[in-house]
Structures are given as structure tokens and as C-alpha cells.
Amino acid sequence: MRSKYIDNTVIGLSIAFVVLIFADFFMAEWVRFIGLQSLARGAVALGLLILWRSGLVSFGHALYFGFGAYAAAMMTLIGYRDAFLLVFVGTAVAGILAFLLGFLLRRYRGIFFALLNLAFSMILYGVIVKTEALGSTDGFSVLTPTFLGYAPKGEAVQTTLFLFTLAFTYIITIGAHLYLKTTLGGMSMAVRENEIRVEYLGYSAERIIHVKYVFSGLVAGFGGAIMAMAIGQVDPDSMANWTVSGEFVFITILSGIGNVAATFIGALVFDLIRTYAFEYAPQFWQFILGGSLLAIIMFLPEGIWSLVARLRRPQKAPSP
Amino acid sequence: MTLILEVSDLNKSFGAVIAAQDINVTVHEHEVIGIIGANGAGKTTFINMVTGYLKPTSGQIKFAGRSIVGLKPRDITVLGIARSFQVPQVFASETVFDNLLMVYAIVEESGLGLLAPLYNDQRAERVDAHLIRYKIADYRDANASALPQGIRKLLDIAMAAACKPTLLMLDEPTSGISIDEKFELMDVIMEALRQDKTTVLFIEHDMEIVERYVSRVLAFYQGRIICDAPVAEAMVNPDVREFVIGEEFHRTRTQNDNGAGENNA
Ligand SMILES: Nc1ncnc2c1ncn2[C@@H]1O[C@H](COP(=O)(O)OP(=O)(O)OP(=O)(O)O)[C@@H](O)[C@H]1O
Ligand SMILES: [Mg+2]
Numbered sequence: 175m176r177s178k179y180i181d182n183t184v185i186g187l188s189i190a191f192v193v194l195i196f197a198d199f200f201m202a203e204w205v206r207f208i209g210l211q212s213l214a215r216g217a218v219a220l221g222l223l224i225l226w227r228s229g230l231v232s233f234g235h236a237l238y239f240g241f242g243a244y245a246a247a248m249m250t251l252i253g254y255r256d257a258f259l260l261v262f263v264g265t266a267v268a269g270i271l272a273f274l275l276g277f278l279l280r281r282y283r284g285i286f287f288a289l290l291n292l293a294f295s296m297i298l299y300g301v302i303v304k305t306e307a308l309g310s311t312d313g314f315s316v317l318t319p320t321f322l323g324y325a326p327k328g329e330a331v332q333t334t335l336f337l338f339t340l341a342f343t344y345i346i347t348i349g350a351h352l353y354l355k356t357t358l359g360g361m362s363m364a365v366r367e368n369e370i371r372v373e374y375l376g377y378s379a380e381r382i383i384h385v386k387y388v389f390s391g392l393v394a395g396f397g398g399a400i401m402a403m404a405i406g407q408v409d410p411d412s413m414a415n416w417t418v419s420g421e422f423v424f425i426t427i428l429s430g431i432g433n434v435a436a437t438f439i440g441a442l443v444f445d446l447i448r449t450y451a452f453e454y455a456p457q458f459w460q461f462i463l464g465g466s467l468l469a470i471i472m473f474l475p476e477g478i479w480s481l482v483a484r485l486r487r488p489q490k491a492p493s494p
Numbered sequence: 495m496t497l498i499l500e501v502s503d504l505n506k507s508f509g510a511v512i513a514a515q516d517i518n519v520t521v522h523e524h525e526v527i528g529i530i531g532a533n534g535a536g537k538t539t540f541i542n543m544v545t546g547y548l549k550p551t552s553g554q555i556k557f558a559g560r561s562i563v564g565l566k567p568r569d570i571t572v573l574g575i576a577r578s579f580q581v582p583q584v585f586a587s588e589t590v591f592d593n594l595l596m597v598y599a600i601v602e603e604s605g606l607g608l609l610a611p612l613y614n615d616q617r618a619e620r621v622d623a624h625l626i627r628y629k630i631a632d633y634r635d636a637n638a639s640a641l642p643q644g645i646r647k648l649l650d651i652a653m654a655a656a657c658k659p660t661l662l663m664l665d666e667p668t669s670g671i672s673i674d675e676k677f678e679l680m681d682v683i684m685e686a687l688r689q690d691k692t693t694v695l696f697i698e699h700d701m702e703i704v705e706r707y708v709s710r711v712l713a714f715y716q717g718r719i720i721c722d723a724p725v726a727e728a729m730v731n732p733d734v735r736e737f738v739i740g741e742e743f744h745r746t747r748t749q750n751d752n753g754a755g756e757n758n759a
Contacts, residue, residue: 178611178614179611353609355611355612355613356608356609356610356611356612357599357600357603357607357608357609357610357611357612358608358609359612360596360599360612361596361600363585363587363588363592363596364585364596364600367584367585367586367587367588368583368584368585368586370579370583371583371584371585371653372600373566373567373568373571374545374567374568374571374576374577374583374654375568375571375597375600375601375653375657376568376569376571376572376600376601376657377568377600378566378568
């Protein structure tokens with residue numbers, strides 16, 4: 175008999191994890207780079223998925239992404255460069271910020287929630303752009319990370335960073351998946367469907383939302399810290415601008431909220447579309463990106479994951 | 495019998511509208527009380543105040559000896575008062591089973607227990623037993639949004655009852671249900687609540703239902719309680735006949751009991 179914690183998603187993620195570990199040593203550099211970015215963006219989308227399941231969409235998660243990225247990058251300004259420390263700091267400060275802002279945001283729903291997040295992210299963007307010490311609009315470069323004393327050189331930097339990111343992302347994703355099956359995780363549905371009922375069952379809907387919000391802040395901070403190390407550079411336009419928030423929402427729509435694994439597939443598809451569109455049609459890449467989003471919404475309203483779900487459906491026992 | 499609810503000098507006004515005026519009520523354990531009164535008499539407002547959804551303008555509400563004025567609905571639920579709604583409040587996109595599974599999980603878990611899996615076989619068994627008691631097991635896998643009105647009402651009440659309250663307040667359990675189904679529905683509910691020894695207070699427009707299930711009646715008229723008496727006595731009370739039953743009689747005849755456009759909490 176299977177344990178209640180091991181299901182198809184856990185098995186699938188574990189297989190993907192092992193395969194990617196081996197693939198890391200054979201991947202072309204540019205493929206690994208896209209993979210790293212997809213893992214970072216996928217982590218942010220994972221947080222958005224959890225909010226989305228509670229009926230909330232944030233148009234401002236570049237706030238936590240950017241905050242995590244800049245916090246990690248600033249650690250290297252003062253001489254710290256260990257990847258574990260950088261990721262810890264980036265994740266923690268974003269989580270603390272989400273915890274604090276959560277007291278306000280948990281009171282809002284719908285468009286107000288979405289735009290209040292946007293407003294806060296624009297404040298961060300404004301602060302960064304105005305701060306000379308952080309390089310204003312140009313940003314600044316991030317020192318090559320070390321890993322608990324191991325200081326790789328050349329291509330080994332990205333290879334190691336990929337393994338490092340993969341391991342953390344794997345843990346976070348499995349954690350999020352298991353969390354969604356708990357009572358607290360399942361309450362997303364209850365909050366989305368009927369807050370009055372939740373209150374009359376003796377639980378605070380706002381507290382549930384707050385917990386989910388902090389989680390989304392933590393993973394966005396994680397994604398930001400990874401991105402800062404992957405690119406080796408932070409700047410406001412690719413870390414904290416509202417277009418970055420838009421990309422996360424884009425990825426979430428692309429992925430669908432059916433499964434945690436979907437967010438990484440969505441992030442990868444997003445990065446591939448963008449990379450290829452930029453390469454082959456530099457004048458039209460935004461057009462192509464927009465077109466693909468439109469196609470997804472029209473033909474796969476529940477995201478890429480609905481393709482997987484469709485494949486599975488015939489396996490169910492036919493109804494009498 | 496033990497006194498559980500004690501409401502004294504309760505008042506509530508919405509601007510110029512007085513929805514509750516000098517309400518004094520005591521409720522003892524295991525009582526079954528019917529609240530009657532025409533549309534807008536202040537019945538739902540009374541439940542809203544006792545369950546913490548609305549704050550009274552003035553007055554005192556004591557439950558099991560402690561004041562509950564100013565507490566939130568969730569705190570009051572934990573203390574032991576649950577309610578159902580005039581318009582059912584369910585998790586519409588989920589199945590009947592999943593609705594109750596969620597309810598059981600929230601009611602049963604707290605603290606770190608919230609991080610245990612929502613589903614487990616024992617809990618599923620308890621949910622299924624509950625569905626059978628409330629005679630909605632046939633709809634176990636149906637979506638809550640696709641249920642017939644009567645079943646949705648039952649689901650709403652079953653969700654409130656799953657909180658295992660000491661006092662359960664039902665807001666028009668039979669509204670929107672055809673005459674022939676009303677008794678069947680009330681039989682199911684009242685039998686289950688009797689087994690649980692739950693104290694029940696329910697709002698009802700149909701006097702036949704009131705006479706059949708309650709021992710005591712509270713009649714509301716323009717925010718005041720005009721009669722608080724055993725059911726037989728209340729039914730012959732001249733004020734009740736003039737201000738409640740008379741209007742109910744006309745109301746039934748004009749068939750305007752559609753429950754639409756009402757505040758649902
Ligand atoms: N939130 C509110 N704001 C303003 N007025 C309200 C509010 N809730 C109730 N009222 C008013 O208070 C009065 C009592 O309303 P209440 O809903 O308690 O009546 P009711 O007895 O439950 O009637 P019904 O049988 O139609 O459900 C009505 O005049 C109503 O319009
Ligand atoms: Mg009412």
C-alpha cells in the first residue's frame with residue numbers, strides 16, 4: 175500500500191528531479207541558463223498558484239522577487255557570496271516583508287488586492303531607481319557565488335548553481351504539493367468559495383489568506399535570489415518592474431493551477447517562447463508572446479496542465 | 495434546565511430603521527424554539543446579533559454565562575453557537591462530500607493539526623455517516639451548485655450541525671421549498687438534532703411547521719418581541735393573530751415567499 179504522502183505528482187517530480195540532475199552535466203550552456211530562469215520564475219508562479227486557488231491574483235509579485243534579488247545581491251556588495259546564505263537572506267527578507275504587508279493585504283479581495291500589490295511593487299521600483307548606491311536604473315553586478323566553501327570556476331559555476339537550485343526547488347515544490355493536501359492548504363478552496371461560511375465554521379478567512387500570502391512572498395524571494403545569481407546582475411527593469419509581475423501572472427495563466435508541477439512547465443514554455451521569439455523576430459517578440467497568451471486563454475483556459483489532465487481522463491473507469 | 499442564552503435589552507438600528515427594540519429572551523438547554531414574524535420584523539437581525547455578525551447598538555448577550563457582545567462569528571462558533579442561512583452558504587463549486595469534508599477538517603483541527611492531510615479514511619467515514627443522517631448521501635458526489643433547493647438547504651444545515659453546537663440557529667430552513675417537501679426536510683433535521691441534544695432556535699413562516707416542531711414561540715413585530723409563550727398559547731394570542739399570522743396568511747396567499755433579494759447573513 176502506498177503512503178498517503180506519495181502520489182503521482184510526488185513520483186513525477188522525483189523522476190524529473192533525478193533526470194535533471196544527470197542532464198545538468200550534458201546540457202548546453204544556454205539550455206541550462208533557460209532552465210535556471212524557468213526554475214526561478216516557476217517558484218514565483220508556485221506562490222501565485224497558491225494565492226490563485228484562494229481566488230486572489232497579485233499583479234505585484236515583482237515586489238518580493240525584486241526584494242529577494244536585491245537583498246541577495248547586496249550581500250555580495252558587503253562581501254558575502256555563499257549561495258546558501260544569499261538564498262536564505264533573499265527568501266527571508268521577502269517573507270518578512272510579505273508577513274508585514276499581509277496584515278493590510280489580507281483585508282482586500284479581487285481587483286483591490288491585485289492593484290494594491292502592484293502599488294507596493296511600484297514603490298520598491300521607484301526606490302531602487304532613485305538609489306544611486308544601488309546603481310539606479312543600471313543596477314549592479316553580483317559576485318559569483320560559492321557553495322559552502324567550494325568556489326567553482328567557468329562553466330562549473332552554472333552547473334553547480336543549477337544543481338543547487340534544482341534541489342531547493344524540488345523541496346519547495348514537494349512541500350507546496352503536500353501543503354495543498356492539508357487542511358490549511360485545502361482551506362484555499364473554502365476561502366475562495368465562501369468566506370462567510372469559513373467564519374461560521376470558527377476560522378478566520380483573513381488568517382488563511384495571510385498564511386498563503388507569506389508563502390507566496392517567501393518563494394518569490396527565493397526566485398529573485400536565484401535569478402540574481404543566475405544572471406550575475408540585478409537591475410530594476412528585469413527584477414522589480416511591473417512588467418515582471420505581469421510575466422508571473424502570464425506564467426500562472428499559461429500553467430494553470432491544476433498542479434504544482436505545471437508552474438515549472440509553464441515557466442519553461444514562457445522562457446522558450448520569449449527566447450525564440452526574440453531571436454527570430456526581434457521586432458515582434460512581444461506580439462508573439464501576447465498571441466500565445468491569447469491562444470492559451472482561448473483554447474486551453476485551464477492552462478497547459480489541462481493537456482496532462484486530458485491524457486489522464488480516459489484511464490478513469492467509465493461511468494455506468 | 496440549564497440557562498444557556500440570555501439576551502437583555504437588546505437594541506439595533508440601521509439609521510432610521512429600528513430592527514431590534516428592547517429584546518429580552520432566555521433560552522434553556524434542549525429547548526426547541528420557533529421565531530415567527532412578518533418580513534422585515536427583525537428575525538434575521540436577531541440571529542445576526544447573537545452570532546456576532548452584527549454588533550448591537552446597545553444591550554447584552556450572554557452565552558453559557560459569559561458576555562459575547564463584540565466577539566466575531568468565528569469566536570462565537572467556537573464557543574458553541576452555529577447557524578444556517580436564509581440563502582444557503584455552501585462551497586458551491588465542490589461536491590457535497592467535499593463540502594462536509596472541509597467542514598469536518600476545520601472543526602476538528604487546530605494548530606499544527608491543520609498541517610495534517612485534509613483527507614483521511616476515518617474522517618471520510620464520519621462525513622459519510624453525517625450525510626446519511628441528513629439524508630443527502632444520494633447527492634454525495636454532486637456539485638453543490640447543481641443541487642435542488644431543498645437539498646442545498648439540507649447541506650447548509652448539515653454543515654452548521656457538523657460544528658456540534660450547543661445552540662443551533664436556523665434561518666428559515668424551509669423557505670423556497672414546496673409544501674409537500676417541507677415536513678420531510680424538517681423531520682430529517684429535527685430528528686438528527688434531537689439525537690445530538692442540540693438546542694434549536696429556528697425562524698419559520700409556516701405555522702403548521704411551527705406547531706409541529708416547537709415547544710415555544712417568539713413572535714417578532716417591528717423589531718420587538720410581542721409574544722414569548724408556549725406554542726399553543728402563542729397561536730391564540732390576539733397580537734400574534736393580528737400582526738403575524740394575519741400577515742402570514744395574506745403572504746401565503748400572494749405567494750411572495752421566494753427568498754430572493756434578502757440579505758443572506
Ligand atoms: N444590514 C442592514 N442594513 C440596513 N438595514 C437592514 C440591514 N439588515 C436588516 N435591515 C433592516 O432591518 C429590518 C429587519 O430585517 P431582518 O432581515 O432582520 O428581517 P427578517 O425578520 O429576517 O425578515 P424576512 O422574513 O424578510 O427575512 C428590515 O427593515 C431591514 O430592511
Ligand atoms: Mg430574515
